Amino acid sequence: MNKRLFLSVFFLCGLILSSNAQEALFGGQNITSPEVHEDGSVTFRLFAPEADVVQVTGDFLPSVKIETQMGPMDGPGKADLTKDDKGVWSFKSEPLPSELYGYSFIIDGFKTTDPNNPFLIRDVASVTNIFIVGNGQADLYRTQDVPHGTVTRRWYDSPGLGMDRRITIYTPPGYETSKDDYPVLYLLHGAGGDEEAWISLGRTAQILDNLIAEKKVKPMIVVMPNGNVIQDAAPGEGNKGYYKPQFMVPKTMDGTYEGAFEDIIKFVESNYQVKANKENRAIAGLSMGGYHSLHISRYYPNTFDYVGLFSAAIMAREDATGKVYSDFDQTLKTQMDNGYKLYWIAIGKTDFLYDANKEYRSKLDSMGMEYNYVESEGGHIWRNWRVYLTQFTPMLFQ
Amino acid sequence: MNKRLFLSVFFLCGLILSSNAQEALFGGQNITSPEVHEDGSVTFRLFAPEADVVQVTGDFLPSVKIETQMGPMDGPGKADLTKDDKGVWSFKSEPLPSELYGYSFIIDGFKTTDPNNPFLIRDVASVTNIFIVGNGQADLYRTQDVPHGTVTRRWYDSPGLGMDRRITIYTPPGYETSKDDYPVLYLLHGAGGDEEAWISLGRTAQILDNLIAEKKVKPMIVVMPNGNVIQDAAPGEGNKGYYKPQFMVPKTMDGTYEGAFEDIIKFVESNYQVKANKENRAIAGLSMGGYHSLHISRYYPNTFDYVGLFSAAIMAREDATGKVYSDFDQTLKTQMDNGYKLYWIAIGKTDFLYDANKEYRSKLDSMGMEYNYVESEGGHIWRNWRVYLTQFTPMLFQ
Structure with missing residues (x-):
């Protein structure tokens, strides 16, 4: 095996081993999610060409009242993503105050993690993706x-x-x-x-x-x-x-x-x-x-x-x-x-x-x-x- | 607030805070996934009443050939889950050799994590659920x-x-x-x-x-x-x-x-x-x-x-x-x-x-x-x- 071929195989092996990269091979390439912008707004993206409805939920959105056995309580808000012609869904938030936030996607009613963000925190039995908006408290x-x-x-x-x-x-x-x-x-x-x-x-x-x-x-x-x-x-x-x-x-x-x-x-x-x-x-x-x-x-x-x-x-x-x-x-x-x-x-x-x-x-x-x-x-x-x-x-x- | 009410609110608050538990409130209760049985077989479960096709993929399944730019290479196999009348999908594997395994669900073509399993490992940019089948090498x-x-x-x-x-x-x-x-x-x-x-x-x-x-x-x-x-x-x-x-x-x-x-x-x-x-x-x-x-x-x-x-x-x-x-x-x-x-x-x-x-x-x-x-x-x-x-x-x- 010559050097160039070795490097190609080594690189490809990495792609195969990495499911996100594998996704990249098959269509959802170059997806960055979440992307935190200079002004503190955040864009969420998801490659899901077969999905009908994609939403994002998390503590960066205004909370909403949800009905519980104990009466109405605050729950996390939701926002709809929109799909482009390549099957990539996206949503851009308002500029957010500096904070460490958590979020999940809801794909056709199913709440799940963001496959492009490997940073997660477990809270009790829930695993949630996180991101940080800086230039303030969250710099700490x-x-x-x-x-x-x-x-x-x-x-x-x-x-x-x-x-x-x-x-x-x-x-x-x-x-x-x-x-x-x-x-x-x-x-x-x-x-x-x-x-x-x-x-x-x-x-x-x-x-x-x-x-x-x-x-x-x-x-x-x-x-x-x-x-x-x-x-x-x-x-x-x-x-x-x-x-x-x-x-x-x-x-x-x-x-x-x-x-x-x-x-x-x-x-x-x-x-x-x-x-x-x-x-x-x-x-x-x-x-x-x-x-x-x-x-x-x-x-x-x-x-x-x-x-x-x-x-x-x-x-x-x-x-x-x-x-x-x-x-x-x-x-x-x-x-x-x-x-x-x-x-x-x-x-x-x-x-x-x-x-x-x-x-x-x-x-x-x-x-x-x-x-x-x-x-x-x-x-x-x-x-x-x-x-x-x-x-x-x-x-x-x- | 009396003691009993306090405890109820404290417990409910935990449910609200925990998205898996929240899911439990709204229908997918008592789901254990994965469940490793005595004989080393494993049952995977997912509450997804709106999904059309749910599969599990991972290194516990026999590998399959996948086409790549470099020719055919080994890739992880897939297995279909079946849905019951409550919207819970499940699949039971063959008895597996003792090992630490990784897996993901594929829900209508979308590869994602198991919301009932908070144990994940990051490999490069991919996050994968894990489980252990014991009574052998993996006891180590x-x-x-x-x-x-x-x-x-x-x-x-x-x-x-x-x-x-x-x-x-x-x-x-x-x-x-x-x-x-x-x-x-x-x-x-x-x-x-x-x-x-x-x-x-x-x-x-x-x-x-x-x-x-x-x-x-x-x-x-x-x-x-x-x-x-x-x-x-x-x-x-x-x-x-x-x-x-x-x-x-x-x-x-x-x-x-x-x-x-x-x-x-x-x-x-x-x-x-x-x-x-x-x-x-x-x-x-x-x-x-x-x-x-x-x-x-x-x-x-x-x-x-x-x-x-x-x-x-x-x-x-x-x-x-x-x-x-x-x-x-x-x-x-x-x-x-x-x-x-x-x-x-x-x-x-x-x-x-x-x-x-x-x-x-x-x-x-x-x-x-x-x-x-x-x-x-x-x-x-x-x-x-x-x-x-x-x-x-x-x-x-x-």
Whole structure:
């Protein structure tokens, strides 16, 4: 085989191996989707000559009311694509604010992924294509040309849960070669999430890299555990193999996790260069992770100087009868009396947990327990939790 | 809001947030796809009441000849699903040998992902659903209940390429708390791959964990760099943001990477507990990574005692005119004269690089350069490369 032929075969083999390229061979060539334009508008394209109706749906479109058993709720909008004479469908959006967006195509009623965009994020059991519109907030979610921290997936022994468990840990740029000790943020996911949620959906590594480079955030270690006590790891990463992830995982809010949280702190403080004291520990979480943060920061007395409740699922639960939840009022008062630097509550105006958070703030007010409160637009969505992370972390360890 | 109502809303919110669950609300409930049965057969299911024809395609089906510009080549087979009266399509395969398989659905001619299977692997620009049939070879690709190593994504400084670059590193169970030094395998990806390829498609962490637990493989560090010198990181992970990955990335086989490989060795040997000598260094790669391994092991004299060429793209290239490729015969003879413990060549019988490898083996024969040779079934596919990794690693550092 001569060199030229070899290169041709090698290249063709690549085409054959790659189904998108294969599609290119057979008609749908040179398709770029999504294409983010200078002004923030985005063009979506799909080669589907046999389709009758193609739509795009996602959080970049104005939301619409959808009917549910609980009455009307906000759902993602849809837009129609139009077909050209080559069978390529397209839709161009309005200029969009800087954000990380998700979208799906709906082809003759069937909701699916964009074959020209290999960038996807799993949220519970759904896989959604993503794109970023820059020149604003979402530049914090990009990998920029700044020093990068390290992201580690590691397993720790949890005697409290009787298993080895997978955990994701971000260490800041320079950590490995530094002799310094670092502060630690424990960052907890919501229902249906796991140790992958904050690093993928939450863009934790990019946010920390970028804010540390801007000197807005102190270099810190961010520990992202798995809050589902029946899992050793995220679905697909543990010894249960592949199975469809569920939103409501059993035993996630019954006190077991909070009660075993000391295993995580011990693991971190005996395996990393950390400042192992209250002044240098923070804990925050979204939704169920906010519930966990509330209880963990109260249950382990005098352990955390910084607490963040992002759209926290604050309400009491009927199965929450264990030791962790006993003496709630007394332990909360003890937390207040022991003092702390920041107790930060954030929630969106249309979040279904808004009222529960309002009630909790009233309780704190009546106790005289201080907190900072941020009320944002929008509901119970990752867009808010990423923003909250960019707002919360600059206040830590200063 | 009372507790019961809160829980209902919380649960419903999960349904709304999860598009698969949303689908469940509107008709396609309780769909499991794929379902791997005890005997190794697999049922695929899809809720698509409006579709006319639904097929499944993947490497679990017998391959078929497809016409290409280069003549007939092997392509993945297809099977038809049948629709029940609820609009759920299904197909049950024959019992399959133990393997990690990939598949896609074809809905009225449109190839796409399975919305009920959130487990996907990206290969170049294609994203494909995966599943594992166990009770055999593929048990090595599962996360089993054994001690687990750590997988780290880190950035190293490459003076030779003038940039910080992302790299994936596996350290074996117990590494962090051990005082021992470890041997190192440098494991290189093929064209279109990057620092994610071996860890995701190649199941490196699972294979090493499982073979180390069986005491068939010595605990070792596995270093998986990015072989595309124009990239700082895998597509989507670097400072170029999201773009469609290409199979043929410029400058991958022109000597630049090999010439700068010392940056990687220096980084590893100054940042990890390693035995920094020839006896404890191995290098292996697939396809283009086999080409890189061949040249790196020859260009850096007396550096590697173990070399693995997996379906190596061995041929000379017209743009390979730099220092790395000069004195090929002489440096290969020097490598032979310096001695090594293993020079391992593996290729599939139907690989399009079979002849090139045969020619190279003839060259080695005529020089008297010893090597071990494994000829497998099949072609230029990940299935073979995972098997080669399970065959190669037990021979290292013994």
